[in-house]
Amino acid sequence: MRPEIPGNTMIRDATPSDPYEVFAAWLKEAEEKELNDHNAMCLASVDANGMPSARMVLLKDWDHEGFVFYTNFESRKGEQLLAHPKAALMFHWKSVRRSVRVEGMVEQVTSEEADAYFASRPKQSQIGAWASDQSRPLTGRFELEKKVAKFAAKYGLGTVPRPPHWSGFRVRPQRIEFWQDGPFRLHDRLVYHSVPGGTEQSWTTERLYP
Template sequence: MSLSGLTSGDFTEQNEPFSLFGEWLKEAEASELNDPNAVAVATVDEHGLPNVRMVLLKGYDERGFVFFTNFESQKGQEILGQKKAAMCFHWKSLRRQVRLRGEVEVVSDAEADEYYATRPRGSRIGAWASKQSRPLEGRFALEKSVAEYTARHALGDIPRPPHWSGFRIRPLTIEFWHDRPFRLHDRMEFRRPAPDGVWEKVRMYP
C-alpha cells in the first residue's frame, strides 16, 4: 500500500487556519443536506463535568467562531463561568472534521443586535418566552408564555432580551481531519500560545 495519499494537498501551504476552514465550510455548504454550519459545543460545569450539544455557527473570522444563545441556559452559565469551550464540526459527506478549543468572549451588543434583528419574528419571541434549560411543567406552559410575549410585542420591533447574546471562541488550537483508507487519516493541527499569538502548523499521527 502506498502512503503517498497522506501528503495530499488538502491542507495546502497556508500558515493560518481560517482560510482553510472557509474553504472546507464552503464545500460542506455544497454537499451537506442539512445545516452545514452545525457544530457540537463542549463546555464544563462547576463540578468539572463536561456537557456537549449542537448549535449553529453564525459567523467566523480571524477573531474566532461565533454562536448565539440564552446566557441563562446551561451552556450559557457554564461558558460564563469558565470562559473556555471547544467545538467539533463533522461533515460526513466529505469525511472531514474540524476541532477547535480556546478562550471565550462575549460579542459586542452591536453584533448581538445585528444578528438578532435577522431572526424570524417567532424566533425573537421564543428568545423571550423560553426559560432555556430550566424545568418545564408541560407544553402548555411554554405555549402560554409564547402567547403572552406575542401579545406584548404584537406591534413594532421586538427588542433583544438582555439575557440573549453571543459567544466568540478564540481558538488556541484548530485541528483539520480528513478520512483516509485503512484509518491512516490526515490530521493537521494549528496551535498558538495565546489568542493573539502566531500560528504553528503541526502534522499529527492519525
C-alpha cells in the first residue's frame, strides 16, 4: 500500500481559475523537496516526418506568457522547433508525487531576453555554448576539449558575447494538465484548456478519470 500523499491537495479540493496559481504552488514545493533540478522538464518535439523526439531541459523562466528554456538553435531540438513550432513539456516530481503536462505553440524569445539570460550564466557555461556543436558527431572528448580551450583563450578577458545560434524558446500553453498521485491508483487529474480569442488568456477546466 502506498503512503498518503504529502502536501496540499488543491486540485482535489478546489479548481483555481488560473492554472499558473497551481503551477507556482507546486513548483515552490518541488524546489523545497526535490533533491536535484526541480526545474527539469521533458521536452518533446517532432521532426519533418512527424517522429517525436524527447529530451530533458531546464526551465529558466515562466510567467503567464509561457515556459522558457534556452538551447543551441542548430541542435536537433532547435532545428525541429524552428521547423515545427509546437511542443510538449512534462515536469515530474517524484518527491511530491506530482506531474504537470504542457502542450502548446513555440516562439523564440526576444534578443534582449536571450542576452540577459546568457549574461547571467557562469563564464565556463558561456564558453561551452561557443565550443559545443550540439547534436553534431564528435570524434572524441579531446576534440571538444580543444574547442573549449580555443574559446577560453579567445574570451579569456572581458565579456563573452552570446553566440548567434544560441537563444531561447517560449512554449505558450494551449493545454495544461496537473496530475497528483492518489492511493490505490485513484489519481487526481485536472486539465486546463486555453480559450481562443480575447485580449487576455482564459481557461476552461475538466477533470479526468485516472
